[in-house]
Amino acid sequence: MINFLAPSALFGLALLAIPLAIHLFQPRKVRHTPFSSLRWLFQTEQRLARRIKWHQILLLLIRAAFVTVIVLALARPQYYGGGKAEVVERFIVLDTSRSMAYRTADQKTPLETGREFVSELIMRSRAGDRTAVLLTNSRTQILTSLTDDLESALPAVERATTGIAGTDLNTALATVQSMLPQCREDARIKLYFVTDNHQQSWSPAEVQAFVTDAKRPVQVQIIQVGVMSPRNAWIADAQVRPGGAEGQTTVVVDIACSGEGDQRRQLHIGDSSEPVDLKPGGSRRVTFSIPSIDDPKKEIIEIRLEPPDSLPEDDVMYVDLSSGGGLRVLLVEQATSRVPSLRPGFHVNVAMEALSRRTGNISVTMKSPGNLIPADILDAEVIILADVASLTDATLSALEARVKAGAGLAVFLGPSVNREFYNTGMHDPLHPQDSLLPLPLAPVGEPAGGRPVSLKNIDWTHELFAGLLDPKLGDISVARVKRFYTFNANAINASQVLAWIEDDVPAVIEHALGPGRILIFNMTANDTWSDLPRRNSFIPLIDRILTFLGSARARQFTADETVVVVLPSVNEGEAIVVEGPDGTPVQSTINTVNGRTFVRLDNISQAGVFHIIPGGDTSRAVPLIIRPGLSDSIPTPIDTELLGSWWAPADFSVVNADRELEQLSKTTHLALSPWLICLACLLFLAEMYLVHRLCPRLNPAVTTMLVSHESNQSSETLHRTVNHSS
Structure with missing residues (x-):
């Protein structure tokens, strides 16, 4: 064929x-050449023409x-x-996330192996088959829609490079889902995921939703191109703490480690360094005291691990020393009891008091919804709602405006929540991504069997949970939840879910509203619905929550997210330029709303320190720190049986790229x-x-030969005629 x-x-x-x-x-x-007589050339001319x-x-x-x-x-x-084979509609998804650049001595990177496999697969397309090729990391790019003409896809595949964003294969599922209606009814659907297939690549709810919504059999093949036993160490977090000795600044650095075997690395910050011994699956906190810097242009310092490992992007982190000022936190709790220990926000408040005594950089204001005024919200940098039933229109408007201006918001649900208010006042069904609540609340539910269940599928690489795998403090995964709000499974965006209670019930949801960050906790802030507030990890978790929600003021972001920054002061008509770490201009979107200037950056391809320069005046430059996506910092492959259970009942398999290429080479091609x-x-x-x-024109000898031959024949004929006459 x-x-x-x-x-x-x-x-x-x-x-x-x-x-x-x-x-x-x-x-x-026809060129005429005069001759004395053409009588004897007549026959030659006829035969030459033929x-x-x-x-x-x-x-x-x-x-x-x-x-x-x-x-x-x-x-x-x-x-x-x-011979003739069954017609197939193929979707080839090539992972281009940061972990695909994992390099070991004398071996190809996973991306290099993946490019070879995809090219070979394209070359072996059969007659009648159609193929779509997609590149994915935290976002998905369509190289070609379903087509039998893949000529243009090969060069694009060969040029594919890794970025600094993490892996989110769920975005590819959503893209493939939108392309399934284009498939022919008589064709078989086959999905190839060419990836290192690590633990943070998939979400069970997203996978199962895809299988259900496909409404026809789908064959799924994971092409494993990653290293089987990868190891990595990375800087999980770094914070500036006030209250150090005079003329000194305290910086606390958290380092995490994954893979087999202990690691010994050297941690450098400024002119200081310290050796660090790391255990697999654990974390290490290192505290530095460095000289304070008065020069605003030198307030961003570099922290790095040496020597670099196979994923060097997460071995470097930048910290703004000016971000260590006191964080203003507003805790709003429903007045459910006169006993302080029974109030919804009691455990959160105790945790923040402990953190404030240790660091001295947290200022907490407590309010109830009844005495909350818009000025309280507008003055806060982080707002925490603990089982709040509802808010007035004025405070709700102030809350939305404050988050859109860059404040952080944490919402702990609970039995006092007015579901109608949350679904109508905080959620807009027509524009859910522009709402404080990204999806509506369904009725309260309980785990199957009525027994409390543990959190699962926690995104340990997210900065909210990074470093909490410590053997002593890492007990989040065993926290038990006995009640929760249910959600419409079709409305859940799995890429926003950081932890799950059940396969279709999110525990923690991350959401962005402009430059502001929002965390939705599907549990109470006290121990009414879960025992998390009584766990050893609760205080470190509150510390992470405050750091994450307050990072907008420090202008620290990751490459996985869309970056939106509010500039403090910009004159009307001023040109704004964004420069990358290497000094080259970066494409950005500038918008002015209600007198505020917003700078938006999409598809960031570099990590490091960016500068937003208004009016070309470098003295007014606003620094911006971009970190690589940390979801790829744990490149350990996911358990095949677990992933297969998520894909059931689809025809699912995981194969090694080298073995599959060997099988392809055995086919007659x-x-x-x-x-x-x-x-x-x-x-x-x-x-x-x-x-x-x-x-005859290029080789006159042909004509000469023919003329000579015919002339000889004519002479012989004439001679015989004369003799006969005689």
Whole structure:
């Protein structure tokens, strides 16, 4: 069976009209040469004309064959043995996230192996098959929609490079889902995911939703291209703490480690360094005391781990020393009891008091919804709602405006919540991404069987949980939840879920509203619905929550998210330029709303310190710190059986890329283009030979030979005639 990789090139067969037109319509020019007598050349002229006509037909056939062979070669025909096969609609997803650049000595990176596999798979497309090629990291790019012409996809695949964003294969599922209606009814659907397939790549709810919504059988094959036992260490977090010795600044750095075997690294910050011993699956906190810096241009310092490992991007982190000022926190709790220990926000308040005594950089204001005024909200940098039933229109408007201006918001749900208020006042069904609540609340539910369940599928690489895998403090995964709000499974965006209670019930949801960050906790802030507030990890978790929600003021973001920054003061009409870490301009979107100037950055491809420069005045430059996506910092492959249970009942398999390439090489497959090019060369040489040897214009010897031969025959005839007359 023969298939063409570039069938559109067959339109070039129309070029066959060119040699045909030349032979049919080329004007015949007759050149007259005077002779003393043409009597004896009459027969020669007739026979010569017949020979020229035969020569022209032969040249026409050779030239037409040459054009045909060249066009067929450009169409890149492939021969496959085994006869006619079932028609397949294929979706090839190539992972281009940061972990695909994992490099070990004398080995290819996962991306290099993946590119080879995808190219080979494209080359082996069968007649009738259609293929779509997608590149994905935290976002998905469509290289080609379903087509049987993959000529343009090969160069794009070969040029594919890794970025600094983390892996989120769920975005590819959403893209493939939107393309399934284009599939033919009689075709089989097959998905190839070419990835290192690590633990943070998938979400069970998203996978199961895809299988359910596909509404037809789907064959899924994971092409494993990653290292089987990867190891990595990374800087999980760094915070500036006030209250150090005079002239000194305290910086607390958290380092995490994954993989097999202990690691010993050197941690550097400024001119200081300290050796660090790391255990797999654990974390280490290191505290530095460095000289304070008064120069605003030098307030951002670099922290790095040496020597660099196989994923060096997360071995470097930048910290703004000016971000260590007191964080203003507003805690709003429902007045459910006069006993302080029974109030919804009691455990959160105790945790913040402990953190404030240790760091001295947290200022907490407590309010109830009844005595809350808009000024309280507008003055806060982080707002925490603990089981709040509802808010007045004025405070709700102030809350939305404050978050859109860059404040952080944490919402702990609970039994006092007015579901109607949350679903109508805080959620907009037409624009959920522009709402404080990204999805509506369904009724309160309990785990199956009525027994409390533990949190699962926690995103340990997210900065909210990074470093909480400590053997002593890392007990979040065993926290028990006994009640929660249910959600419409179709409305859940799995990429926003940081932890799950059940496969379709999120525990923690991350949401962005402009430059502000929002965390939704599907549990109470006290121990009414879960025992998390009584766990050892609760105080460190509150510390992470405050750091994460307050990071907008420090202008620290990750490459996985869309960056939105509010500039403090910009004159009307001023040009704003964003420079990357290397000093080159970066594409940005500038908007002014209600007198505030917003700078938006999408698809960030570099990590480091960016600068937003208004009016070309570098003295007014606003620094912006971008970190690589940390979801790829744990590149350990996911358990195959667990992933297979998520994909059930789909036909699912995980195969090694090298073995699959070996299997592909055993199939009868022959690229015909090189042979066709050789045939075209032979036809070209034959055409040149015929033109030179048989064309009277280029080879006058042909005419001379014929004239001489006919003259001799004519002389013999004349001689016989004369003798007969005699």
